[in-house]
Amino acid sequence: MSPGSEHAARGGIDLGGTKIQTIVVDADNKILGQSRRPTPTEGGPEDVAKEIEAALREATAQAGLETRELAGVGVGSPGDADEATGVVSDARNLPGWIGPFPLGEQLSGQFGVPVRVGNDVQVAVQGEFELGAAKEFDTILGVWWGTGVGGGLILDGKPWLGRGAAAEIGHVVVKMGGARCTCGRKGCMEAYAGRMAMEIRARKEVQNGAKTDLFRIMEERGRDRLTSGVWERALRHGDDLATRLMDRAVKALGAGVASCVNVIDPEAVIIGGGLGVRMGERYVRRIAARMHPHLFMDDRPPEIRLAGLGDLGGAIGAALLVDARVPTPAT
């Protein structure tokens, strides 16, 4: 590998509540190395930063590089990630991470190269915009359907962050006085469609006597959570409760995403996230059908597409944080 291409390589990190996915890409965003580690469930931000380091070192080694040879590293982070300072706070899916922690600074010290931190969903949506399913559009809404329902907006080619918390589409109200959301509010789209909320509801219904294979499948797979794979399997077998809760989720996504479309009027809606990618094209069509009755301009709905970068999309989008901001050193 020539010194030139070494210097153009960048790291990308998708920091999730379950796993840390890292990649190393070249100047053309071709993947040179990748590694995945479980996110620590105990400890605090420093422990998470250590696992991130280990995972990225593995990916970098796979690429035949050392981390200090990277042009930089981008991180897509949950919680409240400040792009300007690299500080992350209120990351409730991560252990002991309520207060602010200077993740960018910490990792930059560990790796010896610049580190940029962005919102996990926003960087994944940026990845789809630059390299994935939304390449030909200027204005898109990303709907990241997973543990929660996150969003990302790109307007006229640029990320729209508002005052830092735009596109919190999971907390669009779809039913006044409706279901309790994991955020504590009532009637949020996420209270019906987020995987966490769906699991809470499933457990409650089972307590009340409902029959389902969801938890048997979960145990067979050695999980302690209703993962996307567990939902998919239960649905494939025609499980009643799973079918009913998924129908409810799709209906809420239809109403909530249509509301967002009525506000933004984007060219395209991209459906991603763990559950979105797992459920695939058929569910993209189902969500589109449920959106349609609520679209103000129903004669010209936006394009509705599945995210194209798959599982690595978050890490690829994170690596783009570097591309956009750090000039590749001359060799």
Place this chain on the structure above:
Amino acid sequence: MSPGSEHAARGGIDLGGTKIQTIVVDADNKILGQSRRPTPTEGGPEDVAKEIEAALREATAQAGLETRELAGVGVGSPGDADEATGVVSDARNLPGWIGPFPLGEQLSGQFGVPVRVGNDVQVAVQGEFELGAAKEFDTILGVWWGTGVGGGLILDGKPWLGRGAAAEIGHVVVKMGGARCTCGRKGCMEAYAGRMAMEIRARKEVQNGAKTDLFRIMEERGRDRLTSGVWERALRHGDDLATRLMDRAVKALGAGVASCVNVIDPEAVIIGGGLGVRMGERYVRRIAARMHPHLFMDDRPPEIRLAGLGDLGGAIGAALLVDARVPTPAT
């Protein structure tokens, strides 16, 4: 009046379902003349254009000018107004105006000066942004509460129109499977908060035996509609039905506008429109209180303010369409 200031004068027209409000302003947006006429309830677009002409000629005469001396005229129009072409279609509050009509071209021929056409709510919001309650902000959401609930977005100082139909906030879903909206859809914010929908609901409840003074007040005032003034009077007298329907409207506005804030994260929300301006500051506070439980960033809500330009705001905002686009001829 010197020839220079004559040339800098501009016309502004607020074309509503009930009235046509016209103004003439100088280069500093000082009002030189104004006239108001009822919107024709019969005929078609040409008849409306004739009334617009008569009203603007009155305002221009009051300013001591003739229309051909204006630098240009801006129109805020209901329906689907195409800023690029000046064509207006689907203006359902206007008589016989479903198909496209070249309003800009028609009026330009009548007045002998350039005419720009914009969306009525968007131009009113632009007026508040440049001259009214939102002067110190860059990113605002305008909530125009009247016959329906319209919206206008300004992001980083520029109107955000999406593909031409952004900010249709009245049709954000606040209750899946909820009340039937005048647009035919279910559960829209406007189905609870639009004055038209509130009147339909009031009539239905009276048919079902509810007691109210709303329709007595309406008749006393010689109206055939529950105008903002009728609602205000009934509420002042503690009318049960009016109070209940207004509480329901405020609750829906709280949920729906909070949803929009969660998507856009604006610095400020401006409440305007016929009902908004009439109900005033106290209702702005009530709406803010109802928004708060649904705001994702509830520790830093946006500023929520009443529109500052009052009844003439729409026409003033329309006149700004000219300011922004037509250079004032040298004298």
